[in-house]
Amino acid sequence: MAEKLPPAFYTRADVVQVARDLIGKYICTRIDGILTGGRIVETEAYSGENDMACHANAGKRTPRTEIMYHEGGVAYVYLIYGLYALFNVITNVAGKADAVLIRAIEPVDGIPEMLLRRQHSRLSPKLTAGPGVLTRALGIQVAHYGTALTGDLIWLEDRQEMPSGNQIIASPRVGVAYAGEDARHPWRFRLQGSPWTSPAK
């Protein structure tokens, strides 16, 4: 039932399509030997060098963005505001700096461990709704920068149980007002009606 997404899923040229396809897929980690995971309900696409909101815009190549030029199927994890690790999936072929940011998941596997990591006592959307908190629940850290998503530490799965009747909503991305024209692209995708999406409006 549950199959890891193959390399060909990530190497496709249309990052916006990949971001849309990731809604309803599962992200899992086995960190410290403990399986945790959930269903992806919110993503954003960042489209390489021509996207002002992308870290690698205008071909910017730095130690941090270097992994974005890798062939699709590896993790780009970076720290924001000195506090939170944000997890991105690198897509497209080598040399194209496309990425999909995972913004929210619905907790499914290893919920007790995720509650522990987040210091929550009860299951609620706050556990994994938001790009900086879902990584904490899953145990993803900046040290996982560059991890191959075909391995056994962090991976994505298709459980072929995308709920029918749920639509995917496209809207402008969050927190990228500085990106000018590019801020208007409807490259944020959410599962309609899901209580597990991020609080950002």
Place this chain on the structure above:
DNA sequence: CTAAGGATTAACT
């Protein structure tokens, strides 16, 4: 070498 600022969150009022 130094300084400014960020793809956010949690704890407030």
Place this chain on the structure above:
DNA sequence: GTTAATCCTTAGT
């Protein structure tokens, strides 16, 4: 609804 926390990356000197 508002605001402080917090530190790495980047760009400029």
